[in-house]
Amino acid sequence: MKKLILLLCILSSAFITQAQVNGSVKGKIVDTTTKQSLSEATVSVMLLKDSSLVSFSLSDKKGIFEIPGLDAGDYLLMISYTGYENFQRKFSITAEKRSTDLGEIILQKEYKTLSGVVVTSEAPVKINGDTVSFKADAFKTKPNATTEDLLKKLPGIQVERDGTVKAQGENVQKILVDGKEFFGNDPKLATKNITADMVDQIQVFDDMSEQSKFTKIDDGSRSKTINIKLKKDKNKGDFGKIAAGGGSDGRYEGNLMFNHFRGNQRISVLAGANNTNKQAFSFNDIISSQGGMAGALKGAMMGGGGGFGGGNNGNGITTSRSIGINYNDQWSKKVDFRSSYFFSQADNLLKQSSFRQTYFPDDSTTDATTESESRNRNRSHRFNARWEYAIDSMNSVLYTANLIKRVISR
Numbered sequence: 001m002k003k004l005i006l007l008l009c010i011l012s013s014a015f016i017t018q019a020q021v022n023g024s025v026k027g028k029i030v031d032t033t034t035k036q037s038l039s040e041a042t043v044s045v046m047l048l049k050d051s052s053l054v055s056f057s058l059s060d061k062k063g064i065f066e067i068p069g070l071d072a073g074d075y076l077l078m079i080s081y082t083g084y085e086n087f088q089r090k091f092s093i094t095a096e097k098r099s100t101d102l103g104e105i106i107l108q109k110e111y112k113t114l115s116g117v118v119v120t121s122e123a124p125v126k127i128n129g130d131t132v133s134f135k136a137d138a139f140k141t142k143p144n145a146t147t148e149d150l151l152k153k154l155p156g157i158q159v160e161r162d163g164t165v166k167a168q169g170e171n172v173q174k175i176l177v178d179g180k181e182f183f184g185n186d187p188k189l190a191t192k193n194i195t196a197d198m199v200d201q202i203q204v205f206d207d208m209s210e211q212s213k214f215t216k217i218d219d220g221s222r223s224k225t226i227n228i229k230l231k232k233d234k235n236k237g238d239f240g241k242i243a244a245g246g247g248s249d250g251r252y253e254g255n256l257m258f259n260h261f262r263g264n265q266r267i268s269v270l271a272g273a274n275n276t277n278k279q280a281f282s283f284n285d286i287i288s289s290q291g292g293m294a295g296a297l298k299g300a301m302m303g304g305g306g307g308f309g310g311g312n313n314g315n316g317i318t319t320s321r322s323i324g325i326n327y328n329d330q331w332s333k334k335v336d337f338r339s340s341y342f343f344s345q346a347d348n349l350l351k352q353s354s355f356r357q358t359y360f361p362d363d364s365t366t367d368a369t370t371e372s373e374s375r376n377r378n379r380s381h382r383f384n385a386r387w388e389y390a391i392d393s394m395n396s397v398l399y400t401a402n403l404i405k406r407v408i409s410r
Contacts, residue, residue, distance in 0.1 A: 023093035025077060026066035027102035029059050031084075032109055037063030041081040041107075042127050046138075048074040048090060053124045053138055055155060077102070080123035085110045131205040132156070141196045144241075147228060148191040150199060157204070163188040165226065167204045173223040174207060178230055181386075182268070183326045183340045187226075193257050193270060194228060195241070201229040236261055240269075251276055264330035270342075275319040316350030316374075339385040348376045374410070381405040 025045065029038045041059040045067050046052060054075065059065040070093045079087040084107040091100045124138035139153040152159050158166045165172040165187060175187040182190040207225035212218050240258035253274035260267040324342035331337055356368045383403045390396045 022068070023070040023072070023098040023100070024066055024068040025070065025075070025091060025093075025100045025102065026064070027105045029063040029065065029079060029081070029105050029107060032106050035106075037061070038081055038084075038107060039063060040127070041065075041079055042123060042125060043067065044078045044080075044123060044125050045070065046076045046078065046124060048076050050140060051076070051124075051138060052140060052153075053134075053155060056125045056127075058127055078123055079105065079107065080126060081107055082128075083110055084108060086123060131203055134202040134204075136196065136199040136201060145196040146192055147194045147196055147199055147202075150196040151191060151202065151226075154202060159191075163192060165191065167224050167226065170224040172226050174225045176225065176227045177266075178235070179227055180266075180328050181338055181340075183270070183324060183342065189270070189324075190228060198230050198234040198239075199228055200231040203227040203229060234261070236263060253278070264328070266326070266328045268326040269324070270326075271323040273319075273321045275317060277318045278320060316348050319347045319349075321345045334390045336388045336390075337386070340383070342380075342382045344380050346378045348378075350374045350376075377407075377409045379407045 029041050029043075030036060031038060037059075039059055039061045041063070042056065043059060043065045044056045045054045047054060055067050055069065057065050057067050072093050072095060074090065074092050077087075077089045077091060087105060087107055089102060089105075091102070093100065124135050126133045134154050136150060139150060141149050141153065148159055148163065148165075151157050151165060156168050160166070165175070172187055174181075175190045176182070177190055177194065182194075204224070204226055206222040209219060209221040209223070212221065238258070238260050240256065242254075242256045244252075244254035246252045253276050255272035256270070258269045322342070322344035324340065326340040328338045329336075351371075351373050353371045354369070356370075358366045358368075360366075381403070382405075383401070385399075385401045387399045388396060389398075
């Protein structure tokens with residue numbers, strides 16, 4: 001029996017050693033005709049069994065690339081470069097062969113001679129300047145997964161427990177849907193309500209400030225931004241989701257999302273209600289929003305707990321209700337309009353009961369029972385609108401309106 005246990009320990013140790021070999025793959029990318037080095041080609045490494053992306057990199061000025069940190073297994077290397085056909089090569093990492101050198105890799109020119117031919121790229125990631133694009137279908141998610149679940153699978157992107165998104169170590173300030181704001185400038189409403197099967201690409205880039213884009217004068221200010229590019233068949237149609245549940249002690253929770261998309265015209269409705277202490281929003285979200293806009297206001301649909309309860313520190317039972325509508329449309333080639341309205345209400349009921357018994361030296365005691373009840377109601381109205389009229393290529397008029405009204409009653 002001891003020999004068997006020892007054998008199992010040895011096999012287990014050997015397996016762990018084989019799995020964590022810290023392997024690498026490298027090579028040099030050149031042109032098929034001139035043999036010149038191709039710099040900034042996108043190099044992706046995927047697991048062969050499910051095509052999931054493991055890591056990616058760019059070739060340097062000499063066309064050389066190296067991707068380290070690979071565990072033992074079978075992989076598929078894919079190289080993509082604008083104007084050239086995609087290159088694919090299978091390779092394996094083992095304990096005996098930790099490094100794979102593919103040597104000189106020649107990319108073939110991509111020729112398009114036939115009209116009407118649609119060329120599609122299966123590369124899971126592409127880098128164009130400062131924009132990193134991830135192909136959503138290359139990352140497997142569960143049925144009914146949200147965009148937030150998709151983001152968690154992308155390399156270089158982290159999603160915190162409260163829904164905050166970080167890309168390349170920086171907080172993502174804006175999340176756009178097909179280049180436009182979704183419910184003002186609220187990153188969490190977009191990631192938590194748009195389903196992963198609607199997404200074609202996730203694009204990460206450094207965006208200029210609103211003032212720079214309007215004046216067309218670069219002030220050097222940049223903010224990390226994610227653009228959720230929807231699939232073409234999701235750009236037109238009516239779709240949404242609804243969920244409801246109930247439990248003991250009269251507990252309930254429900255939410256709804258409905259989208260009416262007709263190209264540039266997009267109408268989205270969100271609604272939610274619960275008495276399970278999932279707040280409609282938190283005060284910290286309001287004060288952290290940019291420019292006083294209705295950004296970062298968490299809807300009840302998002303399931304985010306709140307730190308705003310009228311001074312009760314999250315105690316008691318909170319009943320939350322919220323509803324919002326977002327409307328974007330391009331009324332003409334020169335007029336673009338965006339607006340959203342969001343209402344949320346949180347009612348908190350706190351009941352406290354205490355019993356105190358005091359002992360005295362003469363063996364006498366006193367008993368005291370106290371009971372208290374407090375109610376707090378917090379209501380918030382948030383409205384924003386953006387209207388832009390392009391007079392010509394050099395002149396335009398921009399009007400923005402932002403309103404936040406909060407009412408606290410006890």
